[in-house]
Amino acid sequence: MKVLGLILAGGKSEKLGPLVYKRASAALPIGGKYRAIDFTLSNMVNSGIIKVGVLTQYNPRSLMDHLGSGKEWDLDRKKGGLFILQPYIGFSGEYWYKGTADAIFQNMTILRRGEEDYVLIGSGDHIYKMNYNDLFLYHFSKGADITLVTKDLDDSYNMSEYGNVVINDDMRIIEFYEKVENPPTNKAFLGVYFMNKHLLMELLYSTVPSGGNDLLLDVILPRISELNVYAYDFKGYWRNIKKGINEYFKINMDMVFKREVREELFYKNGKVYTKLKDFPPAKFTSNAKIQNAIIADGCIISGNVKNSVVFRGVIIKAGARVENSIIMQGTVIEEGAVVKNAIIDKDCLIREGQNVTGEFEPVILEKRTTI
Structure with a gap:
């Protein structure tokens, strides 16, 4: 058929x-x-x-x-x-x-x-x-x-x-x-x-x-x-x-x-196929702490990640905390920054010490936002 x-x-x-x-x-x-x-x-x-x-x-x-x-x-x-x-x-x-x-x-x-x-x-x-x-x-x-x-x-x-x-x-x-x-x-x-x-x-x-x-x-x-x-x-x-x-x-x-x-x-019922990208495996440094998270290839994690989805090529530096969030490809979260209950679109930069927290619903950062 x-x-x-x-x-x-x-x-x-x-x-x-x-x-x-x-x-x-x-x-x-x-x-x-x-x-x-x-x-x-x-x-x-x-x-x-x-x-x-x-x-x-x-x-x-x-x-x-x-x-x-x-x-x-x-x-x-x-x-x-x-x-x-x-x-x-x-x-x-x-x-x-x-x-x-x-x-x-x-x-x-x-x-x-x-x-x-x-x-x-x-x-x-x-x-x-x-x-x-x-x-x-x-x-x-x-x-x-x-x-x-x-x-x-x-x-x-x-x-x-x-x-x-x-x-x-x-x-x-x-x-x-x-x-x-x-x-x-x-x-x-x-x-x-x-x-x-x-x-x-x-x-x-x-x-x-x-x-x-x-x-x-x-x-x-x-x-x-x-x-x-x-x-x-x-x-x-x-x-x-x-x-x-x-x-x-x-x-x-x-x-x-x-x-x-x-x-x-x-x-079940076969694989989910997607576009391939030439990223290396995710890297976790000695400072990283991961709990219940999806971490894609190409990431470098030195901070804390909990209950989150982290897309390809994301960098989370030492002292940064990500919780209950979606972090899309290419985003950089610098030292000491806090991201909770948020959706961070692609290629964003969250500078050192910044706090991005959603209250009653997820807060959204648009693509290529720097804060």
Whole structure:
């Protein structure tokens, strides 16, 4: 079975504030050396998908630099491979993507010319590990036209921020509520679609030219009673970084504090691939004290680090203290500085004796800030 993978990675999330001023949310660093898009992209590759299109739009430079030719994901190949799908001006004058359906419609060529029979559509903002082959088998066993991946969310999620799904006894979706207060169930749609490619093309041709630009709201939901749309329940760890700074911070802290989350994300169902960098192993001097932290390669640690994620090439000098924080690549924390409950973006300099402490929520230093 041949499947085309499409990753929606052009979104702009104002909830992430300064973290996305200079990058797409899909390019947001996470877990020490990864980017958010690495998880969905690796899921596809580990499931045997060898042709992937990444639809970009907002601040794509960092994301494109990270993806490159797709070599790290074994997608630099003659047949299939990685395709970066950006907005462009054509004869029709179209340019900026108006929504998820319009984004795919403007890149209909990758659908028409491909040999694939099916399309898997996911988001570059979601952190999870999944073998899509189980989804494919489920789709065929149900005789579904479209399968949407869902999950029963617990109290750590704000249900009003997610699409809510109502199913019958056969898992067929009979109702859908998009981000409403007090939804009838806790079953949420996770932004992953699987369907026949020709069905998708037919739906887009009949909807987008008349102004329907959203894949879920304008293309699928108006036809939910006439199409066999099924829910596939995902049982594993799943979070969406676009929900805000606190969500992004929680995901990183889950990797630090929860062993089961680390094992699921990094050891089950294949590896998480990312862009390689030529850093040496992390170095810890005799003054260093590390407790419950993720330390990436290239770091030089002489201070105290506790309950934190430290990205590649970070220098923490003697007497400095880092606690409950995320320190991104290339940052230098000098002697005696204190960083608590903070997110420090790339290439920042925190000078000797400075104190960067968040109170009720993480404080953020923008990229290349010096204090």
